[in-house]
Amino acid sequence: MKLNLYLLIIAVFSVVSTLAKKTTKLYSFEPTKHNVKILGRANYQNGYLWFGLTDTGIEYTFYGKTTVINVTADTKAYSEESPAHIAIYADGKIYEKTLINQKNTDFTVKFNRKGKHTVTFIKISEAEQGSLRINKIKADVKKIIPTPPNKKKIEFIGDSITCAYGVDGKETDTYSTATQDGTKSYAYLTAKKFNADYSIVAYSGYAILSAVSFDGERNPNTALPPYYDKLGLTFGSEFFSLGNNEFDDGTYELQSTTWKGYKKYNPDLIVINLGTNDSFYFFTIDPSKVEAETEVFVKKYEEFLTKLRRKYPRTEILCTYGIMGQYITADIEKAINNYIAKTGDKRVHTYIFNEQNAEKNGMGADTHPNAQSQLDSAHELINEIERLYGWKADKKVNIDKLI
Template identity: 30%
Template sequence: MKKRIASLIAALAVTAAGTTAYAAKAWAPADLRSLGSFLLGASETGSADLNDDNVSDIFDMIAMRKSLISSVGDYKETTVPATEEYVKLINRNVISDGVTWLVQSGAATEFSVTRAKTVSVTLKGDSSVNNGEEHRPRYAILVNDEPVLTECLSEKEKTVKVLDSDTPTNAVIKVIHLSEANNGPVGVGSITVGSDSALPIIPTSQKPLHIEFVGDSITCAYGVEGKDQYENFKTTTENFLKSYAYLTAKKLDADYSTACYSGYGVISSYSSDGSRNTSGLLGDHYDNAAANAPYNIPWDHSTTPVDVTVVNLGTNDNTYCSKDYETRGPEFTKAYVELLGKIHKAHPDAAIICTIGTMGCAEMYPYIEEAVEQFRKSSGMGDKIMCYQSAQQDMNNDGLGSDWHPSYTTHQKSAAVLSDKICTLLGLESDQVGIDVAADAKYEVSLNKDAGADAATYFSDFDKSFWVNVVTGGKEQSDVQSVISPIGLKKGGTYKLTFKATAPEGSKLPVQIRSKDGKTVYCDETFTAKGEKTPFEAEFTVTSDDPAAEFAIMFGGKDYSSVTLYELHLVKTA
């Protein structure tokens, strides 16, 4: 909260001009600075009583707000540069010759306008505007979080009318770089606001949580809007707004920064022949604003204090390591530890989460585990560093982006899981929305031996299918059950259960989500088999917390039959 107030006070103090009348009192920027200093405890004197109640407190901030949204004079146009005085700088940006260059994926400028009738933004381009039509820098302009323009920058200078209204409007406006640093930046030159407010434009406030994302093409949202896996790379199909990174930050109401490049790795960038490729190593550029000149200047990490860094690397390294895991795997671990050292040095108070797996490469995960364990001991980070293996993309159900990259649906699923991991690590409350709470549950068969039930089972790690071949089914349907547990449920949560099953045609099988002792049933439905892989879905709301609930489908009472479950998911939807 202190971070929010500090940002607001600083923005008001720096950008205010002239004086404003409120409650028959004139106040100036110096008053705002005094109030900010006093409220934040930076000084015991110099408080500012803006509303004449003989006390300097939060109500004086309300006085500021009232004065900001009221008309104070004639309508006029004000043109300002895209600097911290007027806009919030998001991510790694480079300011040069009056232009703020949005270099990294998701780099942005964001600002609030008050009582504005018109807003226009002048954009700048460098030589990358001469790239091929489908490989130029892509950007979007958002008004109140809704995109009003999405396109590639094809001119060295362009002025975009963002707002044109007959009535005074308050809005939050963001200019964001959608494509990646490798293909050039988007420059923001100036912003012109037509308004009758004393402060027509101010930076939006900093958020209480900041997440840094260090990654490769997955983090860049490579091909997220591609038509299929056979389409090659284009910046026109990159959209950071659909990246798991942006979605995670949005879900947690966090600020973010990135250091991500397609093809990059820890010990080797993408290799087409299995030989080591050192042309794109993340560690070589982590301490710079970007990898390519002229933007590859040192980055001041202190400008963006980070609470947690997410490292999603190793997919490209696998093209090298896979030729000889025994030798190259430990090499990767050593380089990974060195990268963690750079990250920890830049942000010594930040937690670290490491992951891999969205595009497969499960063979690399043990080497990441080893790197995390080594760094945990050498750095003394303890429980502030962890790793997990991301679920591999479900290409059959969720689709694929360009060049076999993750679809938007996959990014959404990844964001839900990562958000939950961040909350757990930082001790925050997670709503678990979007989480498949059955993802890590164990598949077993429950047999009533007293009724003579007996069956054989097989679980496939490849597609998580569970086959039960009933030899003797006992007397009741409940004598043979496929049971999946433990499943954590939250009171008041709404869940969607989906699966496919193959069972004897026409059979009607009870399906339950219940407590471990069976006394509480949260969902009680019937599955009717209609051929191979019959789909099933049901929604229900839980009335109490249950950390060890279970799924069950019952098919006893019949000898010599089989039931196979496929693609079972239990996702919290609200």
């Protein structure tokens, strides 16, 4: 009897010890700049980090094995129609790509061994379809640290091409956040090749002056420059109507939140890729209006360059166009030449991309560039940046493997 009791005690102790070993204590951290590197435009408020733009998120290093990122999606970002698309990288390799399907989610990253590890969490769909916030980060160590800043910084300003709209889709597909993947955008790939920090300010359907017209009139809500100063923008129930970002504890508007990070994020280079939707606008209005509206477009482009120069006195600006058609190349070049002639600004240049090669590569959703065409454009842009500015791309970074 005593022997049996003794064996029972030993067995219970063994089970308790095993459970104790399996239970890992996790320490909690706020998503502040002291704990994580913030990628792209994000706003820390009320204890959480809020963001929506393509490829925005966080990155951090810790000396442990397990970490958990607690994320809340706004009502649009976990909707069945347009769930946010996210990517998690573990030590530089893709760990998970998924669509948000609930309001609150714990994303757990477990490494095989305890040691120094880097975790990256980014939203790879665009802000038009909702925003996310990171509430807490947990790890099995008492400290997490931001990854260091890179030597170069690039900001990309664009439309659906820059958002990687439909990059994983087929030509016959229509809009879906599931086929958006900002890590396959020429912008992201270019930044990676130069080991540069990036900020992507891009919205599908947006323009310098106006996107496609459904009633023959200009649609001022589709001009990007007025929203450049904002944290982002999100659509409402109708296309191109602006909406709220609704969370349980309040309703916010990306487009009502001013971006205040200009001084902290002062890019070495800004790449503008706008004009494609303006060309569609010109196609959908009365031909008698095109000449006058084109002049307004030229003026608005000049004004946008002036606005950027005021914010960034020494930043190089590269104005690009052409991946989905080169219909208004002459008008874009006119705007840039006018600006340079008026200001003497020697830090503004133009580059016209080759059109996507649909015959060779096929197309993504709604005839947008697929992954191969995005990669082709990235290689073009990388070569042009090297030529214009003397930057050196990292030969060890093989962006062909990133798509």
